[in-house]
Amino acid sequence: xxxxFLSGNEAFAEGIRLARPQVISAYPITPQTxxxxxxxxxxxxxxxxxxxxxxxxxxxxxxxxxxxxxAGARAFTATSSQGLLYMAECLYYASGGRFPIVMMNADRSTxxxxxxxxxxxxxxxxxxxxxxxxxxxxxxxxxxxxLMSYKIAENKDVSTPFMANLDGFVLxxxxxxxxxxxxxxxxKFLPPxxxxxxxxxxxxKNMAFSAGPDTNYIFKFKEHEGVLAARDVIxxxxxxxxxxxxxxxxxxVENYLTEDxxxxxxxxxxxxxxxxxxxxxxxxxxxxxxVVRIRxxxxxxxxxIAEALKNAKAYGVLEKDISFGSEGTVYTNVNSxxxxxxxxxxxxxxxxxxxxxxxxxxxxEDIFDGISKGTSNVNFIGIGxxxxx
Amino acid sequence: xxxxVRDKKTFSQSEVPENTCFEAGYLVSVNSxxxxxxxxxxxxxxxxxxxxxxxxxxxxxxxxxxxxxxxxDFCKGCGICAKICRLNAIRMESER
Numbered sequence: 479x480x481x482x483f484l485s486g487n488e489a490f491a492e493g494i495r496l497a498r499p500q501v502i503s504a505y506p507i508t509p510q511t512x513x514x515x516x517x518x519x520x521x522x523x524x525x526x527x528x529x530x531x532x533x534x535x536x537x538x539x540x541x542x543x544x545x546x547x548x549a550g551a552r553a554f555t556a557t558s559s560q561g562l563l564y565m566a567e568c569l570y571y572a573s574g575g576r577f578p579i580v581m582m583n584a585d586r587s588t589x590x591x592x593x594x595x596x597x598x599x600x601x602x603x604x605x606x607x608x609x610x611x612x613x614x615x616x617x618x619x620x621x622x623x624x625l626m627s628y629k630i631a632e633n634k635d636v637s638t639p640f641m642a643n644l645d646g647f648v649l650x651x652x653x654x655x656x657x658x659x660x661x662x663x664x665x666k667f668l669p670p671x672x673x674x675x676x677x678x679x680x681x682x683k684n685m686a687f688s689a690g691p692d693t694n695y696i697f698k699f700k701e702h703e704g705v706l707a708a709r710d711v712i713x714x715x716x717x718x719x720x721x722x723x724x725x726x727x728x729x730x731v732e733n734y735l736t737e738d739x740x741x742x743x744x745x746x747x748x749x750x751x752x753x754x755x756x757x758x759x760x761x762x763x764x765x766x767x768x769v770v771r772i773r774x775x776x777x778x779x780x781x782x783i784a785e786a787l788k789n790a791k792a793y794g795v796l797e798k799d800i801s802f803g804s805e806g807t808v809y810t811n812v813n814s815x816x817x818x819x820x821x822x823x824x825x826x827x828x829x830x831x832x833x834x835x836x837x838x839x840x841x842x843e844d845i846f847d848g849i850s851k852g853t854s855n856v857n858f859i860g861i862g863x864x865x866x867x
Numbered sequence: 868x869x870x871x872v873r874d875k876k877t878f879s880q881s882e883v884p885e886n887t888c889f890e891a892g893y894l895v896s897v898n899s900x901x902x903x904x905x906x907x908x909x910x911x912x913x914x915x916x917x918x919x920x921x922x923x924x925x926x927x928x929x930x931x932x933x934x935x936x937x938x939x940d941f942c943k944g945c946g947i948c949a950k951i952c953r954l955n956a957i958r959m960e961s962e963r
Contacts, residue, residue: 574887575886575887575888576885576886576887637885637886674888675885675886675888676888682891683888683889683890683891684888684889684890684891684892685887685888686887686888687887687889689887690898692877692878693878693883696878696880696883697883697887699880700883700885704885
């Protein structure tokens with residue numbers, strides 16, 4: 479093991495080097511650029527043996543990765559924002575074809591107004607595309623996710639592409655000390671990709687075919703079950719990861735002081751650290767605050783969230799996203815989880831960080847204040863409640 | 868009629884593969900439900916010249932014993948074969 483001072487992008491690239499993808503196809507876009515630059519350098523200096531394909535667009539980047547996966551190769555791509563939206567058509571081809579491609583997405587705002595800074599509207603708009611979606615909090619988790627992602631995606635019961643999301647700039651471009659596992663240990667953890675879902679000249683099969691109304695929905699049911707199967711596979715993979723590398727992860731969610739909390743803030747991504755610090759501060763003042771960090775949006779942690787929130791008095795959902803005319807999508811998902819589990823407590827939505835706007839510690843204190851005293855259903859930090867009340 | 872590579876078959880849930888990778892040649896479903904007129908070959912006039920076979924956009928025409936034959940499970944009734952036939956050996960008849 480070695481320890482280096484790395485940005486989120488660089489840490490993710492180190493994790494991908496250890497995962498030994500055979501094909502990398504990507505198109506540069508801020509704030510993702512550095513991850514593909516580093517991988518390009520690794521291929522150039524021989525420390526990563528991969529075919530690096532320079533493509534002319536994001537649509538082609540993912541199409542190329544799909545072709546590589548269909549040939550039986552471990553494939554990687556990365557994108558952000560408009561690039562993710564441009565490859566949206568291919569997202570469904572990858573998931574429907576059950577190709578376990580890994581993609582890093584640097585979460586960034588979507589135009590217009592044009593903006594290169596971080597929010598989560600790009601990836602959250604693609605929740606229905608059939609990909610597993612993970613949200614990292616820090617650079618170490620980013621590296622570890624890169625290594626674990628292939629093991630989860632390539633599991634036979636899962637066979638689903640994996641999108642690892644890093645908050646643009648606040649995670650992709652900030653530096654921290656990161657432990658880099660040894661190559662031997664990484665190889666032990668992640669064996670080479672083997673699949674029957676591939677072009678095979680000895681045993682030719684029809685690939686990526688059409689299916690009419692009689693069987694199409696059966697494929698979709700199986701695709702759904704594949705993403706759901708990731709629940710157990712994520713748990714098994716994290717257990718094995720902890721045994722080999724010593725770092726423990728907590729599955730679909732990470733709870734902080736939720737057991738006896740009256741007021742819980744649910745969030746995702748890099749803002750979670752500041753939320754936990756704010757919870758500590760409020761605890762010192764006698765307010766029982768807690769935080770749930772969603773690590774995986776798909777498969778969605780329905781049971782875990784209901785379990786964490788069931789004894790609270792009220793909760794809030796803080797997200798860098800808005801589904802215009804409705805509410806934040808994470809809030810919608812959390813509310814569904816609670817409804818199904820008969821957890822009937824008040825919950826409020828807090829929208830912040832759009833276009834990279836800073837969310838401060840005092841903003842989060844105000845959010846906890848709103849949760850405990852009651853506020854509008856959907857609140858824009860610094861602006862107030864929406865006209866839906 | 869040209870034989871299918873494999874018979875048409877109703878797949879149960881367990882027979883549907885986990886991914887889109889499977890033995891080729893299975894016909895997923897008959898697809899001709901919207902046809903309102905159908906081409907009918909007059910074998911007395913047909914000389915097996917294969918023009919209709921070449922022009923059919925759906926590949927449903929085959930030549931058996933020097934006569935054209937149409938697979939009505941997949942013919943959409945577009946009428947191109949009747950239009951292209953120089954011997955007027957194909958006429959379009961109403962389905963109703």
